[in-house]
Amino acid sequence: MAATTRLDWLAPLLLRLVFGYFWAETGWAKLVNHAGFAERFANWGVPFPDLSATLSGATDLVGGVLLMLGLMTRLTTLPMIFNMVIALALVVLPSISMLDDFVELNEVLYILVLFWLFMAGPGRASLDHLILKRMTRAG
Numbered sequence: 001m002a003a004t005t006r007l008d009w010l011a012p013l014l015l016r017l018v019f020g021y022f023w024a025e026t027g028w029a030k031l032v033n034h035a036g037f038a039e040r041f042a043n044w045g046v047p048f049p050d051l052s053a054t055l056s057g058a059t060d061l062v063g064g065v066l067l068m069l070g071l072m073t074r075l076t077t078l079p080m081i082f083n084m085v086i087a088l089a090l091v092v093l094p095s096i097s098m099l100d101d102f103v104e105l106n107e108v109l110y111i112l113v114l115f116w117l118f119m120a121g122p123g124r125a126s127l128d129h130l131i132l133k134r135m136t137r138a139g
Contacts, residue, residue: 008124019113024063024068030056038052046090
């Protein structure tokens with residue numbers, strides 16, 4: 001038990017690094033291939049597809065980088081959750097009819113991981129923790 005307590009920083013760090021990289025890469029792809037993603041958004045019926053593709057890509061890219069750094073983690077998760085809820089509502093849910101299908105959706109898992117980060121925070125191996133520690137010492 002003592003080893004897991006000493007290493008309690010490791011799981012949130014690994015989660016943030018891998019999950020953040022996934023989002024940064026996704027955002028970069030949306031921004032680099034903006035025209036293609038805007039067209040996909042239009043085909044899905046997303047309002048203002050050009051603007052929505054830009055905002056979605058920027059949210060993913062910036063959010064992913066901030067998650068990897070553990071910087072403004074809780075605040076960062078909110079627009080990312082919003083992004084996923086919109087994707088879920090407009091794109092995915094219309095084709096879902098059973099609970100089994102719903103719980104197997106990637107978007108549901110993404111929302112839950114982001115919600116966990118919002119509630120639990122980034123862990124000790126993060127810029128958020130370092131900043132809070134320095135502010136506590138200074139104040």
